Each structure stands twice: as structure tokens, then as C-alpha cells.
Amino acid sequence: MPQALTEREQQVLDYVVEYLQRNSFQPSIREIGRALGIRSTRSVSHLLGVLSEKGWIARDKPRSRGIRLLPVALGETEPGVSVGPGPDFEEQQPGDAMWMQRALEQARAAVLVDEVPVGAVLVHGDRLICEAYNLTRTIADPTVHAEMVVMRAAAARLGTNRLVDATLYVTLEPCAMCAGAVVLAKVTRVVYGASDPKTGMCGSLGCIAQDRRLNHRARITRGVLAGPSGDLLRDFFVARR
Ligand code: ZN
DSSP states (O other), X not given: OOOOOOHHHHHHHHHHHHHHHHOSSOOOHHHHHHHHTOOOHXXXXXXXXXXXXXXXXXOSSTTXXXXXXXXXXXXXXXXXXXOSOSOOBOOOOTTHHHHHHHHHHHXXXXXXXXXXXXXXXXXXXXXXXXXXXXXXXTTTOTTOOHHXXXXXXXXXXXXXXXXXXXXXXXXXXXXXXXXXXXXXHTOSEEXXXXXXXXXXXXXXXXXXXXXXXXXXXXXXEEOTTHHHHHHHHHHHHHHTO
């Protein structure tokens, strides 16, 4: 069983995995250092040594560039054997409740137009970039979940397809599509309210946003204003039964 990695070690492993998926040759120590802003080649070598000791990579020739990814680094494992820790939930942070309150206001606004009450807010640094509610009923499109709407709008507004340093606040746990988009957009953090045992893919049915086989993992905090977020959805569906 491989040992847990520090954030820095994980970054090196992610870079090497990503690099080897793009190239048939290995990254040099210098390339790894440059990509991750590590000045000393000795530090990079040391980190690779740690990855090897912790059971994530093998170094065929310790003094050369020889890096071989062990299957576990690619998330490959025997059926039924889980790799690494499960979803890793972070504690709520200052400001989370305030932004979630804003997402909740969006969800409440959705009810007024007979839309499924899920609201989302995207924050970049400390700045609100956009907020939205679900639009699936309004425009008859199954893909316009609140998260998708804010991620698209934020990317357009920021002029980039990578929402690095962004936090996505959403009143309901993201589904497979939205969690997938979080990975594609490289959203740094996801904070959600109510868990969704039927379609949630950020902890309930699985955790796409932290799947080690993918090239990005988001930090996740759950349960922020979960009560009112869940009540709003329950009331909405009860009223329409
Ligand atoms: Zn979704």
C-alpha cells in the first residue's frame, strides 16, 4: 500500500503522470523543477526519491532520469482494492457561509420561476465572478446545472479555460457532469451544501473531483448551510408531486 503524500510530493507525482501521458519519454529533473517552481535540482531528486520510497514510482537507475510509474500512481489496481484515502473533506473556512448564503439566494430565486432550486456562486480569489441558478427547466437543457452556468460564465469573463484559484459554491453536491467539469476547469475548491445520495459525485456515490486517476483534484468542503439548501429542494419537489 503506498503511503500518503504531502502536497508538494503530490504535485511532482501529478506532473510526472501528466507528462508521461503526453510523451513517450520522461521529464528531466530540470523540467520538473521548472514546471513546479523548484529551483534546486537536488530538491527535485529528493522528491522523486520520496515518491519512490513511498511506493508511487520506481526509479530504475537511481542516478539517471529513469522514472517508472507504478500502477498505483495511475490509479490502476486489482478489482476490489481501493487505492489511497477516500474523499478528503476539508473543514469549513471563514467566508464559506457568506458565499453559500449567496448561492442559497440564487436557489431561492429559482423557485420563483419554477426552476429546480440549486444555486451556485463562483469566487476567484476573494472576488465574486458570477452567480446563477439551475436552468434545466427554463431552457429545456439537461446540462445547464447551476455549476455549469457559473463555470462557463466565469471562464468567459476571466478569458481562460482554467479556473485555478477559484472556489465553486453550490447548494447541492455536484453530479457526475459538474464534478467532471470541475476537473476539466481545474477548479481549486468546491464547497457544497446538501449531499445528494442519488446523483452526488463529490463524496456520495463516488468522488470524481478527487479521483486520483484524473489529472486534477479539487479540495472539497461539504455541509455548509446544508439544512436550508436541502429543505428548499425537498419543498420544491413535494409541492410538485
Ligand atoms: Zn450537475
